[in-house]
Amino acid sequence: MTLSDKLPPQSAHALDRERIRRAPKVLLHDHLDGGLRPETIIELAAAIGYENLPTTDPAALAVWFRDAADSGSLERYLETFAHTCAVMQTRAALSRIAAECAEDLAADGVVYAEVRYAPEQHLAGGLTLDEVVDAVNEGFRDGERRAAAAGHRIRIGTLLCAMRHADRSPEIARLAVAHRDRGVVGFDIAGGEIGNPASRHAEAFDYLRAEGARVTIHAGEAVGMDSIHEAVLRCGAHRIGHGVRITDDITIGADGQVTLGRLASYVRDMRIALEVCPTSNLQTGAAASYPEHPIDLLRRLGFRVCLNTDNRLVSGTTMTQEFQHLRDTFGYGTAELEEFTVNAAKAAFLPFDERTALINEVIRPGYARLRARELSRVPVDGTAAAPAA
Ligand SMILES: O=c1[nH]cnc2c1ncn2[C@@H]1O[C@H](CO)[C@@H](O)[C@H]1O
Ligand SMILES: [Zn+2]
Numbered sequence: 001m002t003l004s005d006k007l008p009p010q011s012a013h014a015l016d017r018e019r020i021r022r023a024p025k026v027l028l029h030d031h032l033d034g035g036l037r038p039e040t041i042i043e044l045a046a047a048i049g050y051e052n053l054p055t056t057d058p059a060a061l062a063v064w065f066r067d068a069a070d071s072g073s074l075e076r077y078l079e080t081f082a083h084t085c086a087v088m089q090t091r092a093a094l095s096r097i098a099a100e101c102a103e104d105l106a107a108d109g110v111v112y113a114e115v116r117y118a119p120e121q122h123l124a125g126g127l128t129l130d131e132v133v134d135a136v137n138e139g140f141r142d143g144e145r146r147a148a149a150a151g152h153r154i155r156i157g158t159l160l161c162a163m164r165h166a167d168r169s170p171e172i173a174r175l176a177v178a179h180r181d182r183g184v185v186g187f188d189i190a191g192g193e194i195g196n197p198a199s200r201h202a203e204a205f206d207y208l209r210a211e212g213a214r215v216t217i218h219a220g221e222a223v224g225m226d227s228i229h230e231a232v233l234r235c236g237a238h239r240i241g242h243g244v245r246i247t248d249d250i251t252i253g254a255d256g257q258v259t260l261g262r263l264a265s266y267v268r269d270m271r272i273a274l275e276v277c278p279t280s281n282l283q284t285g286a287a288a289s290y291p292e293h294p295i296d297l298l299r300r301l302g303f304r305v306c307l308n309t310d311n312r313l314v315s316g317t318t319m320t321q322e323f324q325h326l327r328d329t330f331g332y333g334t335a336e337l338e339e340f341t342v343n344a345a346k347a348a349f350l351p352f353d354e355r356t357a358l359i360n361e362v363i364r365p366g367y368a369r370l371r372a373r374e375l376s377r378v379p380v381d382g383t384a385a386a387p388a389a
Pocket of ligand 2: 029218
């Protein structure tokens with residue numbers, strides 16, 4: 001197979017920011033504790049007497065997070081979460097943060113999201129694991145209602161993370177299964193990848209497999225193929241968080257001939273989705289630059305790639321902004337945004353009929369409308385009559 005054979009036609013129209021924002025999008029990889037509003041952190045910190053924030057100016061705090069996370073190392077990136085987790089230790093704080101997350105995603109045009117967090121990191125104020133999950137779910141239901149009142153349709157499921165370096169994964173796996181019909185759609189492991197192999201959590205993954213639970217695993221971000229191999233073949237991951245280092249198992253000859261190794265073939269053949277987060281990858285050193293980011297290669301090779309934010313505050317991003325970077329770097333347009341969105345909907349941890357409805361009743365019609373507007377050159381708000389082409 002040569003790569004040039006696999007190039008789809010690029011969209012003829014450049015998508016402007018507002019059209020990207022309005023297009024229906026699906027987000028599968030977004031951390032609740034990485035996406036707080038800076039104003040909310042400052043308010044909550046003041047209320048509980050948390051004095052370690054680097055600044056109490058919202059704009060400066062947003063810049064601080066992005067800069068501190070721009071370290072080239074995943075470990076340094078993760079250090080910034082101490083400040084967000086510090087203010088996420090009560091029922092009210094968790095519910096508020098989840099509700100605001102739903103509102104912010106909806107305002108960015110996200111119609112379905114799976115938002116993840118590690119319940120074990122929210123026990124310092126005396127909450128139980130079950131109370132943490134209930135508080136977050138309550139917040140999301142509230143946020144969905146508020147978004148609907150503002151004219152935005154969004155649905156949110158949650159993924160419970162266990163931390164790779166800790167030893168609570170069996171408990172968190174049981175928690176995910178106990179709440180699976182009440183807002184929780186799957187399980188993940190997050191945190192430092194180096195020195196913390198997924199196989200340490202084999203007990204949790206064996207249990208989840210026996211329960212038929214849905215699993216995604218952060219892998220192939222700071223560690224390469226070995227980590228992806230473990231995640232998929234030993235731990236049974238249905239999706240991979242990041243997974244960009246799968247390119248270590250792909251060779252491209254001087255003649256453009258592409259060869260996939262056994263692992264890369266498995267991931268592509270089995271339609272294991274790669275939850276790709278370009279900006280986060282640049283910050284942690286998983287990719288050197290947008291042009292060098294493997295998302296375009298993987299997409300052209302037919303991997304089930306979807307586009308994600310990872311951490312909206314820490315990476316200073318939104319879904320709209322992630323796609324703008326790809327538009328500017330690779331010339332992507334409506335077709336590619338729709339492709340990522342449908343890929344994400346196919347890989348969502350929703351029942352089959354709900355995934356189908358999401359694609360056929362929300363995503364496809366949304367993009368059809370977008371394309372019709374492009375053709376007639378109607379302004380995005382549809383108010384003024386467009387001049388004839
Ligand atoms: O890109 C990432 N790779 C690995 N772990 C991450 C990433 N982003 C956030 N977290 C970790 O996941 C926890 C639960 O949400 C966060 O507290 C953070 O430590
Ligand atoms: Zn992540």
